[in-house]
Amino acid sequence: MLAAMPPSPSPRPRRAEPPVRTRGDACPGALRLHPAADGRLARVRIPAGDLTAHQAHALADAADLLGDGRLSLTSRGNVELRGLPDGCGGRLAELLHDAGLLPSERHERIRNILASPLAGLDRNTPADVRWWARRLDGLLCASDSATALSGRFLFVLDDGRGDVAALGGDVTLVAESGITGDGAAGGGALLRVGDDPAALRIAGPDAPRAALAAAETFLTAAAAGGTGAWRVRELPEGHALSTRDVAEGLRAAGIEASYVAEGAGVAESVVRHADSSAPGIIEGRDGRRALSVLAPLGRLSVAQWRLLASLAADDGSGELRLTPWRGIVVPGLAAAAAAPRLRALAAAGLVTDPSSPWHRIGACTGRPGCAKSLTDVRADVTAAVEAGTPLPPGLPASTPVPPAAPLYWSGCERRCGHPHGTWIDVLATEAGYRVAVVGPDAPRPTPPVPATPTASTAPPATPGTPETRPE
Numbered sequence: 103m104l105a106a107m108p109p110s111p112s113p114r115p116r117r118a119e120p121p122v123r124t125r126g127d128a129c130p131g132a133l134r135l136h137p138a139a140d141g142r143l144a145r146v147r148i149p150a151g152d153l154t155a156h157q158a159h160a161l162a163d164a165a166d167l168l169g170d171g172r173l174s175l176t177s178r179g180n181v182e183l184r185g186l187p188d189g190c191g192g193r194l195a196e197l198l199h200d201a202g203l204l205p206s207e208r209h210e211r212i213r214n215i216l217a218s219p220l221a222g223l224d225r226n227t228p229a230d231v232r233w234w235a236r237r238l239d240g241l242l243c244a245s246d247s248a249t250a251l252s253g254r255f256l257f258v259l260d261d262g263r264g265d266v267a268a269l270g271g272d273v274t275l276v277a278e279s280g281i282t283g284d285g286a287a288g289g290g291a292l293l294r295v296g297d298d299p300a301a302l303r304i305a306g307p308d309a310p311r312a313a314l315a316a317a318e319t320f321l322t323a324a325a326a327g328g329t330g331a332w333r334v335r336e337l338p339e340g341h342a343l344s345t346r347d348v349a350e351g352l353r354a355a356g357i358e359a360s361y362v363a364e365g366a367g368v369a370e371s372v373v374r375h376a377d378s379s380a381p382g383i384i385e386g387r388d389g390r391r392a393l394s395v396l397a398p399l400g401r402l403s404v405a406q407w408r409l410l411a412s413l414a415a416d417d418g419s420g421e422l423r424l425t426p427w428r429g430i431v432v433p434g435l436a437a438a439a440a441a442p443r444l445r446a447l448a449a450a451g452l453v454t455d456p457s458s459p460w461h462r463i464g465a466c467t468g469r470p471g472c473a474k475s476l477t478d479v480r481a482d483v484t485a486a487v488e489a490g491t492p493l494p495p496g497l498p499a500s501t502p503v504p505p506a507a508p509l510y511w512s513g514c515e516r517r518c519g520h521p522h523g524t525w526i527d528v529l530a531t532e533a534g535y536r537v538a539v540v541g542p543d544a545p546r547p548t549p550p551v552p553a554t555p556t557a558s559t560a561p562p563a564t565p566g567t568p569e570t571r572p573e
Contacts, residue, residue, distance in 0.1 A: 120338045123330030129253030130182075131211035132198055135191055139473040140170065142186035144194060145573070146203060147210060150217035150235035150259070151179035151424035158411035158422055160201030166404045168194055173407050174467075175400045175428040176573030177269075177519050178216050178256065184471060206243040211253035213239055216269060218261040219425040220378045223392045223433050225385055228262030229277035229289060229306075235259055237310035245314060250321050252332035257313055265378040269426060270522050272296060272334045273316045275309050292362065293348070295320070296334035299364040300345040308357050319343065319351030377506075379427040380456040383440045391440035392418075392433040396453035398460045399480055400428035400519075406450050413443055428464065429453075459487050465511040466518045475513025476530040483511045483528075494528060496537035503539055511535075519573055 129145070130136035136143040146161065153161075161181055165173050170185030186194065198204045215235050222230035238257060242248050258271030267276050274294045291309040292301040295316055304312050320343055324331045327341035334343050345361065352359045384392040393413075397406070410430055414422050419434025435443060448454040453461060466472070468479030486492050493509060508521045511528040520527070524541025 120329055120331065120336050123332060123336075125330075127252045127254060127332050129211060131253060132204060133191065133195055133207060133210060135186060135194075138184065138467075138471055139469070140185050140471040142188065142190070144183045144186060145176070146181045146183070146198065147213040148180050148203075148424055149213045149215040149239040150232060151219055151426075152232070152235070153422045153424065154202075155411045155415035155418075155420050155422065157201045157203055158407065158414070160197055160203065162404045162407045162411065164194055164197045165407070167197075171404050173402050173404070175397055175402070175424055175430075177426050177428065177521070178214060178573045179219070179424040179426050180214075180573060181424070205239075208249050209243045209245075212242060212248055212251040212255065214253070214255060215239060215242075215257045215259065216266055216271065216426055217259040218263060218265050218378065219423045219429075219431050220263075220265075220384060220392075220394075221261040223384055223386055223431070225387055226263065227387070231259045231261045231275070231277050234275060234309050234313075238313050241310055241314045245318075247318055247321060248314065251317060254332050255317065255320075256333075257317075259309075259313075263378070266426060268523060272320065273313050275313055276301075277306065277309075278303075293345075293359070295343055295345055295348050298343075298345045301362045302345055302349055302352065302359040303362050304352070304357060304359045311355065312352055312357050312359070315351050315355040315357060316348045319348050322351075323347065378425065379429065379462075381429065381452075381454050381458070381461065382456060383444060384431070386433075389437060390433070391435045391437055392431050393435060393440060393444050393447065393454075394425075394429060394431045395444075395447050396427065396429040396458075396461065398451070398453060399463070399465050399483070401480075402452075406452060409447065409450050410452075413447075417443060459490075459492055462506065462508040463487065463492055463510075464508060464519065464521065466513050466516075466520075468511075468513040472513065472518075474516065476532065477513050479511050479513040479530065482530075482535075493526065494535045494537055496535070497526070497539070501539055504541075507539070 130143050132144050132146045161173060165171055165183050168186050168190045169183040174182040174184060176182060204210055215238055217231055217235045221227055221232055256271045258266050258269055258274040260267040260276040262277040267274055276292045278290045278292060289306045291304050291306050293304055293312055293316060294301045320334055323337055323341050323343045327338045329338050331337045337343055349359050349361060381394050381396050384394055386392065410422060410432060414420055414432050417435050417439050418432045421433060423431040425431060444454050465479045465483050468475040469477060504524050507525055509526045510520050513530045527538045527540040529536045
């Protein structure tokens with residue numbers, strides 16, 4: 103069962119009054135650095151989470167030379183560098199350009215592509231959608247109109263196992279069957295927009311072009327809506343984007359599509375709800391192995407990152423894949439090398455065992471990195487895990503908790519980076535931590551727990567900080 107993810111897009115009530123955006127979003131990028139409490143922050147988009155070992159070493163160089171010596175993984179499989187000094191933007195851009203991580207400066211913040219991280223690697227791979235990701239990224243970077251997308255607009259590409267289809271994509275593609283490495287063989291795809299449960303069935307080779315056309319249809323709807331919507335779910339009533347609207351956009355682009363209504367087999371085709379988050383050794387069809395590890399709370403030291411990059415170069419295929427569960431997959435190892443290399447990664451402090459208390463536990467940045475946080479969340483959760491009590495008291499025993507529901511600690515009501523679907527919410531308040539199950543049909547939150555956050559008396563956020571929500 104997939105950790106933390108429901109078998110369909112998490113229901114989200116449409117706001118009575120959608121937000122009105124009077125400016126472009128302040129989402130950080132590799133060139134637009136965000137001012138945080140611990141220095142500047144850069145978010146480097148890694149489409150589909152795919153990195154070469156060379157690119158991984160370049161990111162380590164940037165964190166070492168310019169940042170705080172650590173790298174953060176986001177829930178979209180991207181990388182964040184923190185603690186950057188003022189005036190380092192040019193040097194950072196140079197490092198990323200040289201590594202091939204900035205193919206287009208105009209498009210770098212819109213390269214938000216999430217894909218099934220185990221596609222093509224394990225014995226149960228339904229289809230290989232990595233070709234889709236590469237092709238879609240190329241189309242995005244060549245499109246003038248796509249530059250109008252916000253840094254939060256998300257493309258999701260699911261290989262048919264259902265591991266990422268429910269992660270809140272604005273445009274979601276799900277392989278039905280038979281997609282190969284070049285995207286050309288047989289099979290088809292289902293395209294879904296926002297939370298619309300209906301879908302469009304298209305030919306597999308058309309999927310990347312269809313995804314871009316769907317995004318362009320959104321831009322047309324957003325312009326007509328007049329509210330400056332950044333995402334599909336923000337479109338106002340009367341201008342909401344439906345699957346039928348996208349079908350018209352596809353036809354205008356010369357892409358054939360057939361409408362698949364809710365209840366006509368969409369759920370069975372779209373989501374089979376597999377677990378790709380568990381760390382360990384992954385057996386491939388070709389006899390090779392992949393190693394999957396998690397970073398505790400999504401943070402790695404430069405030494406840990408370089409160990410993974412060197413492992414990929416020396417023993418693997420020369421590539422790494424970042425996952426939306428703040429993990430890393432290293433493909434292409436010989437069967438005999440897998441177990442000893444996994445032990446070396448465990449010795450370096452990475453999570454390699456699904457039974458680890460760190461599996462399915464996450465947290466926002468917290469203090470001192472975020473001035474809005476009421477506490478040093480990461481210190482609090484680390485102390486709780488080391489004490490064997492990762493969940494503070496306060497959740498009634500009678501509260502129904504879905505199996506394998508993730509636990510997420512947040513330093514304020516924004517809950518930056520929280521999981522999708524249903525999760526156990528540990529929220530810092532002025533009165534202490536409040537524990538609740540958050541998700542569709544969840545019970546009402548419990549009162550705050552008396553054990554107060556370590557920094558609950560911290561001053562309020564610095565006024566004037568640009569709005570940004572970490573992934």
